Amino acid sequence: MTFVRRALRHRSFAVGAAVTMLFAFMALLSLVWTPHNPTRINVRGRLAAPSPDHWLGTDQFGRDVLSIIMAGAQNSVAVGVVAVAIGMVGGVALGLLAAACRGWIEETIMRAADFLFAFPAILLAIMLVATLGSGAVNAILAIGIFSVPVFARLARASANAIWTREFVLAARASGRGPWRITGIHILPNIASVILVQATVQFALAILAEAALSYLGLGAQPPTPSWGRMLSEAQPLIFQNPMLAVYPGIAIALTVLGLNLLGDGLRDLIDPRLTRSRT
Numbered sequence: 001m002t003f004v005r006r007a008l009r010h011r012s013f014a015v016g017a018a019v020t021m022l023f024a025f026m027a028l029l030s031l032v033w034t035p036h037n038p039t040r041i042n043v044r045g046r047l048a049a050p051s052p053d054h055w056l057g058t059d060q061f062g063r064d065v066l067s068i069i070m071a072g073a074q075n076s077v078a079v080g081v082v083a084v085a086i087g088m089v090g091g092v093a094l095g096l097l098a099a100a101c102r103g104w105i106e107e108t109i110m111r112a113a114d115f116l117f118a119f120p121a122i123l124l125a126i127m128l129v130a131t132l133g134s135g136a137v138n139a140i141l142a143i144g145i146f147s148v149p150v151f152a153r154l155a156r157a158s159a160n161a162i163w164t165r166e167f168v169l170a171a172r173a174s175g176r177g178p179w180r181i182t183g184i185h186i187l188p189n190i191a192s193v194i195l196v197q198a199t200v201q202f203a204l205a206i207l208a209e210a211a212l213s214y215l216g217l218g219a220q221p222p223t224p225s226w227g228r229m230l231s232e233a234q235p236l237i238f239q240n241p242m243l244a245v246y247p248g249i250a251i252a253l254t255v256l257g258l259n260l261l262g263d264g265l266r267d268l269i270d271p272r273l274t275r276s277r278t
Contacts, residue, residue, distance in 0.1 A: 056069070196266045
């Protein structure tokens, strides 16, 4: 209850959690209901202005914009969750392995992570998707692979700090092996740091998916996607600029909410950060 009270009083966490929950609720609601079929084309009703029947109007194909945005949240959630899960599982495992084994194993893992960091994130994702082929699955794989070195470096640095603590030294002195110490002592003590990083990577995954879909390398039609909405609205930017504004606002608010949530979690998990800022 103390944590809940602190969380409710923390403005960044409260606002970020509210925006993120609204985003998640929209994605879940679109699984069972949308105002209209988001893939239904109605040429006669194309580029209609907002009305009681179409709250945000229609696009150049006559599809309801609000329904597409709601359904596009599903794609963003799916890409974010799966890609972050791939990066977190693979990266944390490699980071813990590097911290536990040291020597050439640690050097090999860290140099491989440095090699991936040499490429810009979007460029690496574009290269992988262009090689494997466009589609939501390959986009998820590309974003997940980019997330692996991020979690690996964080897990290794956090684990190295825990390995020098007195209770870990006592566990080693009692005869416990490195893998048992990693599972019992190291992983639980770095879980909070990994959780905070996961929220940040979730936001980056949504941005990366939107960028890939904008370039035609992400989810393919008729799957709704915020990034492809921006791409399709580009030729009509002077005729109907709101077609680009609506998905842009959805992306911006979602990423902002996740960043505020991660910032709030960081403060709540380590109160020293809050005191240092005041």
